[in-house]
Amino acid sequence: xxxxxxxxxxxxxxxxxxxxxxxxxxxxxxxxxxxxxxxxxxxxxxxxxxxxxxxxxxxxxxxxxxxxxxxxxxxxxxxxxxxxxxxxxxxxxxxxxxxxxxxxxxxxxxxxxxxxxxxxxxxxxxxxxxxxxxxxxxxxxxxxxxxxxxxxxxxxxxxxxxxxxxxxxxxxxxxxxxxxxxxxxxxxxxxxxxxxxxxxxxxxxxxxxxxxxxxxxxxxxxxxxxxxxxxxxxxxxxxxxxxxxxxxxxxxxxxxxxxxxxxxxxxxxxxxxxxxxxxxxxxxxxxxxxxxxxxxxxxxxxxxxxxxxxxxxxxxxxxxxxxxxxxxxxxxxxxxxxxxxxxxxxxxxxxxxxxxxxxxxxxxxxx
Amino acid sequence: xxxxxxxxxxxxxxxxxxxxxxxxxxxxxxxxxxxxxxxxxxxxxxxxxxxxxxxxxxxxxxxxxxxxxxxxxxxxxxxxxxxxxxxxxxxxxxxxxxxxxxxxxxxxxxxxxxxxxxxxxxxxxxxxxxxxxxxxxxxxxxxxxxxxxxxxxxxxxxxxxxxxxxxxxxxxxxxxxxxxxxxxxxxxxxxxxxxxxxxxxxxxxxxxxxxxxxxxxxxxxxxxxxxxxxxxxxxxxxxxxxxxxxxxxxxxxxxxxxxxxxxxxxxxxxxxxxxxxxxxxxxxxxxxxxxxxxxxxxxxxxxxxxxxxxxxxxxxxxxxxxxxxxxxxxxxxxxxxxxxxxxx
Ligand SMILES: NC(=O)c1ccc[n+]([C@@H]2O[C@H](COP(=O)([O-])OP(=O)(O)OC[C@H]3O[C@@H](n4cnc5c(N)ncnc54)[C@H](OP(=O)(O)O)[C@@H]3O)[C@@H](O)[C@H]2O)c1
Numbered sequence: 164x165x166x167x168x169x170x171x172x173x174x175x176x177x178x179x180x181x182x183x184x185x186x187x188x189x190x191x192x193x194x195x196x197x198x199x200x201x202x203x204x205x206x207x208x209x210x211x212x213x214x215x216x217x218x219x220x221x222x223x224x225x226x227x228x229x230x231x232x233x234x235x236x237x238x239x240x241x242x243x244x245x246x247x248x249x250x251x252x253x254x255x256x257x258x259x260x261x262x263x264x265x266x267x268x269x270x271x272x273x274x275x276x277x278x279x280x281x282x283x284x285x286x287x288x289x290x291x292x293x294x295x296x297x298x299x300x301x302x303x304x305x306x307x308x309x310x311x312x313x314x315x316x317x318x319x320x321x322x323x324x325x326x327x328x329x330x331x332x333x334x335x336x337x338x339x340x341x342x343x344x345x346x347x348x349x350x351x352x353x354x355x356x357x358x359x360x361x362x363x364x365x366x367x368x369x370x371x372x373x374x375x376x377x378x379x380x381x382x383x384x385x386x387x388x389x390x391x392x393x394x395x396x397x398x399x400x401x402x403x404x405x406x407x408x409x410x411x412x413x414x415x416x417x418x419x420x421x422x423x424x425x426x427x428x429x430x431x432x433x434x435x436x437x438x439x440x441x442x443x444x445x446x447x448x449x450x451x452x453x454x455x456x457x458x459x460x461x462x463x464x465x466x467x468x469x470x471x472x473x474x475x476x477x478x479x480x481x482x483x484x485x486x487x488x489x490x491x492x493x494x495x496x497x498x499x500x501x502x503x504x505x506x507x508x509x510x511x512x513x514x515x516x517x518x519x520x521x522x523x524x525x526x527x528x529x530x
Numbered sequence: 531x532x533x534x535x536x537x538x539x540x541x542x543x544x545x546x547x548x549x550x551x552x553x554x555x556x557x558x559x560x561x562x563x564x565x566x567x568x569x570x571x572x573x574x575x576x577x578x579x580x581x582x583x584x585x586x587x588x589x590x591x592x593x594x595x596x597x598x599x600x601x602x603x604x605x606x607x608x609x610x611x612x613x614x615x616x617x618x619x620x621x622x623x624x625x626x627x628x629x630x631x632x633x634x635x636x637x638x639x640x641x642x643x644x645x646x647x648x649x650x651x652x653x654x655x656x657x658x659x660x661x662x663x664x665x666x667x668x669x670x671x672x673x674x675x676x677x678x679x680x681x682x683x684x685x686x687x688x689x690x691x692x693x694x695x696x697x698x699x700x701x702x703x704x705x706x707x708x709x710x711x712x713x714x715x716x717x718x719x720x721x722x723x724x725x726x727x728x729x730x731x732x733x734x735x736x737x738x739x740x741x742x743x744x745x746x747x748x749x750x751x752x753x754x755x756x757x758x759x760x761x762x763x764x765x766x767x768x769x770x771x772x773x774x775x776x777x778x779x780x781x782x783x784x785x786x787x788x789x790x791x792x793x794x795x796x797x798x799x800x801x802x803x804x805x806x807x808x809x810x811x812x813x814x815x816x817x818x819x820x821x822x823x824x825x826x827x828x829x830x831x832x833x834x835x836x837x838x839x840x841x842x843x844x845x846x847x848x849x850x851x852x853x854x855x856x857x858x859x860x861x862x863x864x865x866x867x868x869x870x871x872x873x874x
Contacts, residue, residue: 205700209693209766210746212703212711213739220700334768525747526768528688 170195173376174236174266176223176257177243179207181334182272182365186240187211189369201232223253226260233264238376240270247303254307255314262319268382269320270375273308275328275361275387275495276301280487288326288385288499297424298484308385321382323375327368328361328389328495329488331399332515333522335365341403342523350404351417351479353489356397360488361495363389364515367508374504386500392512393494399516406520415479419486537567538838541602541626543594543617544609545573545582547696548631553608556831557586565838566604570597598624603841606834607631608658612707615640622651629837629847631658633718634854636709638862641855648851654840656847657854659722660833664790665808665823667723670776673783674727679797680779682728682758687774689716689787690765693746703744711744712766714861720762722849722857728754736864737871747871750864790826 173190177183178200191198191214200211200218208218219232223243233239241257244250254271261269278286279296292309294302308324315322331337344350363371371388375381404413481489500506524530542553549571560566570589573579583590591597594617597605605621607614607630614635618628628648634657635641648655661667674682690712701707708714713736724731734752738745746767752760763770772787784794784803791808810820824832833849840847 205697205702206693206695208697208700208703212743213746214741214743215705216743218700526765526770528686528763528770 170197171238172197172199172217172236173238173240174199174201174219174233175240175242176201176229177241178202178218179209179211180242180244181332181336182330182368183240183242184210184334185332185365186242186369186372187216188214189366190373191216193373199232199236201229224249224256226256226263229256229260230263233260233266236264237267238270239266239268240272240372240376242272247299250300250303251306251310254310258311258314258320258322262317266320268323268376269311270323270325270372271307271311272372273324273326273385274301274304275326275389277305277308277326278495280484281358281491282493282495284493286493287496288387297422297487299425315383323381323383324385325368325371325375326385326387326495327363327371328387329399330363330365330368332365332519333526335519337399338403338519338523339526341400342407342527345404345407345409345413347477348413349477349480350400350414351481351485352396352400352414353416353419353481353486355411355416356395356400356414356489358396358489359491359494360394360396360399361389361491362394362399362512364508364510364512364519366510366515370509371500371504371506374500374506378504380503384499384503386504386506387495387497388500388506389495389497389508390510390512390515391508394512396489398512402516403520406523417479417481419490420481420483422483422486425483536842537561537564538604538841539569539600539602540566540604540606541570541572541591541594541597541600542568542582542586543572543597543605543607543621544613544631545571545575545578546608546698548608549582552830553606554582554585555827556834559831560834560838565835569600569602572597594620598626602626604629604837610701610707611636611709615644618644618655619647622647622653622655625651625653627654627656627837627841628851629656629658629834630851630854632722632854633710633714633858633861634851635858638855638859641851641858645851645855654837654845654847655851656833656837656840657722657849657851657857658833659719659849659854659857660830661719661723662726662849663824663829663832663836664826665829666785666790666793667727669793669808670774670783670785671727673776673778677778679781679783681756682776682778684759684777685761685775687720687724687760687762688765688770689720689763689772689774690767691769691772693766705743708744710861710865711738711740711748712746712764713738713748713750713864715766717748717750717762717764717864718857718861720764721860722853724752724760724762725856725860726853728756728758728760730755731760731860734864734867735869736867737869739871740868745871748864749871788826790829791823 173196175183175187175198178187179202187198187200200216201221203222221228221232239261243253277292292305294305296302311322329337542549557568568586568588570591571579571583572591572594574592579590605626605628607617611633614630618630621628635644731752731754736750738748748764750762774785776783780798782796794803794805796803808823812820836848
């Protein structure tokens with residue numbers, strides 16, 4: 164299949180998100196392809212509306228609405244993200260909607276974290292996946308990939324899975340969170356940031372998405388994609404600090420977060436049971452929201468309130484995700500993407516970081 | 531602003547998010563105080579008007595004409611801007627006063643036509659720039675005019691965040707139906723405040739990031755007669771600090787967006803910042819703490835109270851329609867002078 168030279172529309176589910184928006188703005192109008200944003204509500208159109216686009220409003224968990232939104236598109240790029248339960252459901256619904264709407268290829272944004280944030284040296288696409296990661300997100304991404312592989316056996320839709328690592332660029336949380344932590348004096352790193360950051364500039368990912376949508380040999384495959392360079396976390400974090408007028412001393416070396424699996428509160432666990440999911444659409448949305456609300460309100464330890472404390476600045480800290488990521492010693496290879504897709508990342512890491520910081524200045528009102 | 535003596539009969543046109551989130555609680559409160567009597571809500575969509583009419587205990591009308599037949603004294607217009615002119619003209623011609631949501635109309639010409647219609651009908655026309663009622667904004671006006679901290683040297687205003695208004699349809703984002711993006715949406719309030727505080731700009735430049743659609747980010751740089759330089763940055767793309775910062779000769783004042791009765795003041799000679807809730811002034815003698823000035827919802831209520839009082843007292847409202855038209859004219863001039871803000 165090669166759709167790139169036809170005048171055609173590709174749907175982008177989750178088009179208002181960080182990657183979805185960049186995909187729409189980067190690929191719309193290229194090679195005669197129009198991008199059709201599919202978003203959950205009119206509210207999501209605020210930034211997409213900078214351009215006149217043929218958007219559709221459909222929830223990625225609503226099969227009939229999504230099917231309607233995808234009609235006429237030979238390609239669907241899936242860049243929506245939900246909680247772990249939703250991630251799995253979205254995969255099933257995306258496949259079924261594509262099949263019903265006659266979409267030929269579904270490009271699914273998975274994640275390198277299907278191999279864990281700190282994958283063992285030697286990991287590549289042939290490494291078997293497992294579902295016992297400490298982060299629920301990783302396990303959900305694994306389950307979603309497995310579900311898609313299973314569904315694609317009916318041959319109705321070609322599925323391509325992309326596994327990017329740390330996707331950065333304008334609007335990326337990796338940039339904004341790091342800047343916010345630095346400014347608030349709570350930035351931390353592990354081993355002075357010597358761990359490997361499996362980065363990919365968002366425009367490199369958009370390039371990979373385009374290839375995944377068009378290269379015939381991609382069908383049925385999963386691809387790790389990343390920047391060309393092997394990047395250490397300090398290469399990523401230190402320039403952000405310097406840009407903000409800080410230096411290496413802005414990073415504390417806090418103790419790593421304990422490597423215990425994320426606790427699933429009992430009610431959230433209920434929403435993950437087969438029975439609850441089978442009830443699926445039979446459960447009114449309001450009731451689901453109530454269960455979710457109760458789940459998120461599950462008692463967290465109350466913050467200690469003590470007036471007899473010296474005022475002090477916040478301390479550096481590392482979340483579980485950061486601890487895992489910064490402990491990484493392996494640059495995930497994208498040799499398979501290079502071989503089968505012809506993937507050569509067009510944006511050098513340093514240039515990508517520079518434009519991200521330029522955007523940060525712009526977003527924070529400094530320019 | 532003296533409250534009126536008898537309830538003002540009011541029809542609310544448009545049953546969208548503004549009416550549900552702002553007018554519904556405000557009108558209930560004013561009715562509780564005997565300030566208004568709600569006669570009708572108007573919307574062509576029964577699913578929008580019927581529940582609101584039930585909640586407010588008034589007639590549900592499918593058309594403005596049907597509501598005008600009930601002879602309200604005041605018509606509040608909270609519909610898409612493209613409808614403002616025709617609805618305001620009809621209400622004014624029927625002898626009603628009008629409070630029209632911002633922007634006053636879809637175009638500055640339409641806004642001028644509404645202002646002219648109000649003059650012809652000799653009825654009060656108020657522009658819904660309720661942020662002028664914020665105690666913090668009124669205090670800033672006083673600080674600028676009286677030069678309490680010396681003259682204003684410069685101001686940096688950043689406002690906006692990821693768009694979250696519950697837009698019912700995508701018409702808000704279609705250029706054919708809505709003539710502007712973030713500048714028209716939230717910027718028109720700020721331009722109105724700037725004009726009110728500082729008068730007409732001596733000069734300005736404007737840039738935004740619209741391609742062939744509606745801008746999500748905008749930047750305005752202006753200078754004003756007294757020499758004050760103002761930088762305004764608006765976004766519905768990304769969270770901003772949401773603050774207006776005023777550099778006076780002897781102090782810096784931070785005014786947080788929508789924090790109607792708060793200011794943070796940093797005096798040059800004092801190594802600290804006073805983060806203050808604005809309250810009724812205390813006398814120069816021992817006295818208990820005084821009451822806080824209006825909050826954001828109370829400023830919205832104050833606007834309605836003012837329009838009702840204007841009707842009773844035969845005076846113009848605090849924010850006359852002509853002011854709304856002038857803010858919109860500035861918005862249009864910005865679009866006419868637009869330069870592209872490069873996409874990042
Ligand atoms: N960012 C990274 O570093 C990274 C790394 C690896 C993989 N990925 C993958 O790339 C994809 C896109 O990530 P992103 O960073 O662009 O995410 P994002 O900025 O959070 O955007 C995701 C979009 O999903 C849509 N969405 C649909 N249903 C949703 C729901 N139930 N809850 C929340 N959002 C929902 C939202 O758009 P509407 O509301 O408009 O529909 C939202 O804008 C995800 O699959 C993610 O796992 C991201």
